[in-house]
Amino acid sequence: PLSSVSDDNQAATATGTGGGVEARPKGSPITRTQIQAWQELSPEAKREAGGWKVWAQSQGISIGSAGACLTNTGLKPRGAVRLQPPGERGSSITNAQIQVWQDLPLEAKREAGGWIRWAQAQGINIGSAGACLTNTGLTPRGTIRLQPTGERGTPIINMQIRAWQDLPLEAKREAGGWMTWAQAQGITIDSAGTFLTNSGLTPFGTERLKPPGERGTPITNQQIRAWQYLPQEAKREAGGWITWAQAQGIT
Known part of the structure; x- marks a missing residue:
């Protein structure tokens, strides 16, 4: 809590x-x-x-x-x-409320002030809402809450992680993002959420696709400082921290 x-x-x-x-x-x-x-x-x-x-x-x-x-x-x-004053912390979010938020058009979500203000207006506990809602839709946990128990799918496999990684960004968008894509593939949301993002892979996803002998070494303080001091433009040119870390041989 x-x-x-x-x-x-x-x-x-x-x-x-x-x-x-x-x-x-x-x-x-x-x-x-x-x-x-x-x-x-x-x-x-x-x-x-x-x-x-x-x-x-x-x-x-x-x-x-x-x-x-x-x-x-x-x-x-x-x-x-x-x-929130202690006496106004609200009640746990219900599946019906999760569904209502999911079904709101994006413009309506914005007009509501995002999920925090909407939840407060509904008398929902922020901690409970935050586990399930985002400003644009649902967290993996929120999506799982709306899935019937028998339809929660199977754990993601390396081939599926690779398939998502190889999809062009436009195709990822057309698929509705990683969550919608994973559901369409019959993959459990919690398993997919560990490895996929809307634009590619999480660090865990990247690591899963590496052969065991190529997983690199733990990051050093010197490398942390080197990344910290890189200008924003240089970070972008390096392809973000994941690509940079791989190039440095960091796990």
Whole structure:
């Protein structure tokens, strides 16, 4: 269950020498006032602030604490729960409510203010809703909730992971994304969700397709720092972190 208690964990930062990690305080735990302030910033202001991480650093907030509550576009379920008075935390989401949200046109979802505001308006507990809803549809768990028990499919196999990976992006879109595609293939949503994304594969999916002898070595602090310092344009040119990590021989 999600907690309303402030996170006070300290961020651990790589020292970059000898592979060691040194724990250092990185600001103070985020407060409800700060969560509210971020939520109320317009999308444009959030972008101008550099996203939640840059904004949190500028406010002297610990990244670990902020990351548990904020996203670049709004709040995580835990952040939304923090803003709800204890007596107003609502009831668990029902299958009927999951279906209603799924059936809402995308424009109506936007007008409702996204899944968090919609769930609050329905008197649904944010933690329960967050496990099942997204701003554009459903999470894997939400989709599974709507599937009759006997229709939940079989675990995904390597051949199916490869088939999804090899589909052009346009074909992936036409298939309705990985979730709709997996259902059409008779694959269980939870199994598919471990390996597939709408644009390709998760790290687990990429790893599954590698021969056992080619799975690389654990990432070092030096490599983490190298990726961190790459300009955004260079990260894009490298093909994203997965392609870059493979090129470095990292698992």
